[in-house]
Amino acid sequence: MQVKRQIFIGTFIHSSSLTKLEYLHNTAIAVSSDGIIVAIEPECDASKAKSLLVPKLGWDSGPVSVEILDISSQNSKFFFPGFIDTHLHASQYPNVGIFGSSTLLDWLNTYTFPLEASLADTQKAKRVYTRVIRKTLSHGTTTAAYYATISVPSTNLLADLCVSAGQRALVGRVCMDQLGPDNYLDESPEQSLAATKECIEHIASLNQSLVRPVITPRFAPACSLPLLRKLGDLARETALPVQTHISENRNEIKLVKELFPTSATGARDDSYAGVYDAAGLLNDKMILAHAVHLTESEADLISARKAKVSHCPCSNSAITSGAAKVRWLLEKGIVTGLGTDMSGGYSPSVLEAARHAVLVSRHVAMDGDEKAKLSVEEVLYLATRGGAEVVGLEKKVGGFEVGMEWDAQLVGLGVVDEDGEEEGSEGEEGNVDVFGWETWPEKVAKWVYNGDDRNTRKVWVRGRLVHERK
Amino acid sequence: MQVKRQIFIGTFIHSSSLTKLEYLHNTAIAVSSDGIIVAIEPECDASKAKSLLVPKLGWDSGPVSVEILDISSQNSKFFFPGFIDTHLHASQYPNVGIFGSSTLLDWLNTYTFPLEASLADTQKAKRVYTRVIRKTLSHGTTTAAYYATISVPSTNLLADLCVSAGQRALVGRVCMDQLGPDNYLDESPEQSLAATKECIEHIASLNQSLVRPVITPRFAPACSLPLLRKLGDLARETALPVQTHISENRNEIKLVKELFPTSATGARDDSYAGVYDAAGLLNDKMILAHAVHLTESEADLISARKAKVSHCPCSNSAITSGAAKVRWLLEKGIVTGLGTDMSGGYSPSVLEAARHAVLVSRHVAMDGDEKAKLSVEEVLYLATRGGAEVVGLEKKVGGFEVGMEWDAQLVGLGVVDEDGEEEGSEGEEGNVDVFGWETWPEKVAKWVYNGDDRNTRKVWVRGRLVHERK
Structure with missing residues (x-):
């Protein structure tokens, strides 16, 4: 889709490393008509953008217009990379918040399987998938790693709807x-393999590069060893990414040990990671959701295979799975991102996942490991750069660099006027209140702790405006 | 303030016990012009309300008009009791979300004391207090137990602003x-005692019963023993409620043991609760915030004295204080409510505190105590009936009963239409999506997990409409 050339001017914030946010003030970022960042110009205002940057880019002639969005006069607004949701079940969206007091295995039978099965009805699937795409975009999720269902037509429909949105x-x-x-x-x-190939072929037929297929063994206990092996072969043949769950819940881990003895798998031990490894699935394109209860040697194996982890804190707390030790994963060199894991997780928001990742890390710290605490900067890295690497897109999205694509959100915080009222409210007050004396890192912290979709004013994917608040 | 007579018709949900919500459908609640619930009429629609209920109440004559709010046609809306925030620092509101990686004692010095000191400037205090009252009302907080600062004029101002709002x-x-x-x-x-008396007298001079003074020793480490004893005497003389903190953080507990040896206090042991008890403060009107690390014997002492606990889960996680064992407190017979504890807590929302209380209880359960898990029903009890008892208002607010006062909120959830869009949106979409097949308990669970101030459409205190979303 052809979009116009665009120049964004103002404050840009993104991760320069796991522990550091970079603040680019009074900066202009130029985005080509195919959505690529072609220039990052410091000390640049609208006048300089027009008089110097536009000619320098050769954009002063030709049929494509240049649109400028200048937020530099508003010190409660900034551009931030779009969020990457590295694990969520589009099909479970209607169940968010509905768990009772269940844990993983009974939750699947009581709430999850019946809903997923019902989405074989493509009319119902369309309603649910339309909603989940719209909802996640409104929370700034520019990339999502979706589980659909076993239904081929409704999985294909999800891909179609992502492309069109x-x-x-x-x-x-x-x-x-x-x-x-x-x-x-x-x-x-x-049959499972053939159905998977049908979906892969359907997505290939769409002739675009925004939506890609991902090989998706639900999780080891739901797959026979022959199925896991066939999917391992498929992953090797196609070089496609793979997503699954690992080590979310203690009873699940026990079940894996029972179902997959080393005598059958030929694995070196009966660990959960060992099962995936023996099936040829554990590689650098694999996304492992949860990883709550990994043993030391499993984590070492995952690290050696360069597989990635999707940390899903809201889900892990809500269904009492456990508290993932993210600091430990990072120190093992395991690339980690964040997942909402709807509807094990209750929230469509990666910002909520980031906030809850901070809080859960403090619960890990309460058990005595002070350095387990994740900072605001670190969870925002996981939500952007980390997530991008988890889904294999670290060269394209997750930060603001020349050559990367413009997947971004415009964040606006509320400003409290002298009388204690919201200043120049754009119709919707959020819960972030800036009084005016805060530093930029403090404003970002306020956003992480109290922000919601009301603060995500605009969202772009590859230069295209895909969400805007009224 | 004279308000009109009102009849509310539709679904009312409130706690009938700790573990049970009662759902009153097709019901009418009549509220007198002084804000008292005078009738609860089952099987009642608008026509029956006019033809039967109004005459029965003798409201069909006289100068006071009757206003009817009928939501019975909308199955995504319900009335719920207003929330009780049993512990928050109005003066710290501008700091919500700003902690760095601090814990209690350094957080006080770095962030809290400087801000509180600056509110001696009543102009600044007015800005902050106006905002915090407006913000908490918008989240359905009809009753708040506020800490102000040491400043008499600005504390009096907070009381004035609550009365007027x-x-x-x-x-x-x-x-x-x-x-x-x-x-x-x-x-x-x-001087501390005299200043406290000034504030008590100021509030008495306002000639109203909505806002009451509360004796507020900050917490034991910030008070000398003579001060604690003087405040204990004042509590006995005036029968006023007392609020303070207890056992929030391990270093704080160590400090209390150092500062208050039994040789000085005359307490039977050097426990934190023992210090308050020795000063004559520990009674049935005392609100103790946090209670994270209580010993068995301290909890027994608190229970014996009938003192109350304000559970502040967002704060306890955010500043790494610990995970309070709420089930254990309840089993000890200790009356417990919820507190946002801004700005140790990051959120102005009691609903967020309820949600996080569920999640923290699951972290307690992860350590092996399965029955520690709190249900949606239980945290809503804590947020309403429990909180009301904590602040000594259980006969007036927290539920819908004849003779109680109309402190309530109208909750509206989003409805997803057949195309996956929001149905008849009133301009602001929240994050609760109802698809139409959910049971009422599931709708309530969705609200608890994803609700925010957008779902709190109207708020009343003692019959007066004090907040309405545009």
């Missing part, structure tokens, strides 16, 4: 030939 | 004659 996505048809109820199971490993 | 409140002038910086300390126990 302009959301960057990995879309995975769920593979599961055991554990599920009779009405929600692949018939055989062969 | 119509928020029910306990307003406490902070007493502290040690630990703080030189520019933010009471000069002596005598």
Whole structure:
């Protein structure tokens, strides 16, 4: 889709490392008509952008217009990279917040499988998927790694809807030939593989690069060993990414040990990671959701294979899975991002996942490991650069650099006037109140702790405006 | 303030016990012009309200008009009791979300004392207090137990502003004659007591019953023993409620043991609760915030004295204080409510505190105590009935009963239409999406997990409409 050339002027904030945010004030970023960042100009205002930057880029002639968005006069607004949601189930969206007091295995049977099965009805799937795409975009999620269901038509529909909404996505048809109820199971490993290939071919037929297929074994207990091996072969043949769950819940881990003895898998031990490794799935394109209860040697194996982890703190707390030790994962050199994991997680917001990652890390610290605490800067890195690397897009998105694509959000914070009222409210007051004396890092902290979709005023993917608050 | 007679018709939800919500559908609640619930009529629609209920109440004549608010046609809306925030620092509101990686004692020195000291400037205090009252009302907080600062004029101002905004409140002038910086300390126990009395007299002079004074020793480490004893005497003489902090953080507890040896206090042991007890403060009108690390015998003492606890989960996680064992407190028979504890807590929302109370209880459960988990129903009880009992208002607010006062909120959830869009949006979409097949308990769970101030459409205190979303 052809969009206009664009120049954004104001404050840009992004991660320069795990622990540091870089603040680029009075800066201009030029984005080409195909959505690529072509220039980052410091000390630049609108007048300089027009008189110097436009000619320098050769944009002063030709048929494509240049649009300038200048927020430099507003010190409560900034541009931030779009969020990457590295793990969520689009099909479970209607169930967010509905758990009772269940934990993983009974939650699947009570709430999850019945809903997923019902989305074989593409009319219902369209309603749900339209909503989840719109909702996640409104929270600044420019890239999402989606689980759909086992249904081929409705998985294909999810891909179509992402393309049309302009959301960057990995879309995975769920593979599961055991554990599920009779009405929600692949018939055989062969049928599961064939159905997966149908979805891969459908996405290839869309002739675009925003939405990609992802091989999706639900999780080890829901897959027979032959199915896992076939998917391992497929991953090697196609070089496609793979997503699955690992080590979310203690009973699940016990089940994996029972289902996959080393005598069957040929793995060096009966660890959860070992099962995926033995099936040829554990590689540098693999996204492992949760990783709450990994053993030391499993973490070492994951690190050696360069597989990635999606940390899903809201889910891990809500269904009492456990507290993932993110600092420990990072120190092992394991690339980590954030996932909302709807509807194990209750919130569509990566910002909420970031906030809860901070809080959960403090609960890990309460057990005595003071350095477990994650900072605001660190969780924002996980939400952007970290997530981009988890989904294999670190060269394209997650930060503001020449050559990267313009996946970004315009964040606006509320300003309290002298009478204690909201200043120049644009119709919707959020919960972030800036009094005017805050430093920029303090403003960012206020956003992380109290921000919501009301603060995400505009969202772009590859230069295209995909969400705007009225 | 004279308000009109009102009849509310539709679904009312409130706690009938700690573990149960009662759902009153097709019900009418009549509220007198002085804000008292005078009738609860089951199986009642607008027509029956006019033809039968109005005459039965004798409201069909006289000068006072009857206003009817009928939401019975909308199955995504319900009335719920207003929330009780049993612990927050109005003066710290501008700092919400600003902690760095600090814990209690350094957080006080770095962020808190300087801000509180600066509110001696009543112009600044007016700006901050106006904002915090407006913000908490918008989140459905109909009653708030506020800490102000040591400044008498600005504490009095907070009381004035609550009265004029119509928020029910306990307003406490902070007493502290040690630990703080030189520019933010009471000069002596005598001066501290005298200043407190000034505030009590000011509130008495306002001739109203919505806002009450509360005796507020900041916390034991910030008070000399003579000051604590004087405040204990004042509590006995006046029968006023007392609020303070207890056992929030391990270093704080160590400090209390150092500062208050039994040789000085005459307490039976050097426990934190023992210090308050020895000063004559620990009684059935005392609100103890946090109570994270209580020993068994301290909890028994608190229970025996019938003192109350304000559980502040957002704060306890954010500043790494610990995970309070709420189930254990409840089993000890200790009345417990919820507090936002801004700005140790980051959020102005009691609903967020309720949600985080659920999540923290799951972290307690992860350590092996499965029954520690709090349900959605239980945290809503803490947010309403429990909180009301904590602040001594259980006969007036927290539920819908004849003779109680109309402190309530109208909650509206978003409805997703057949195309996946928001149905008949009133201009602001929240994050609760109802698809239409949910049960009422599921709708309530969705509200608890994803609701925010956008779902709180109207708020009343004692019958007066004090907040309405545009």
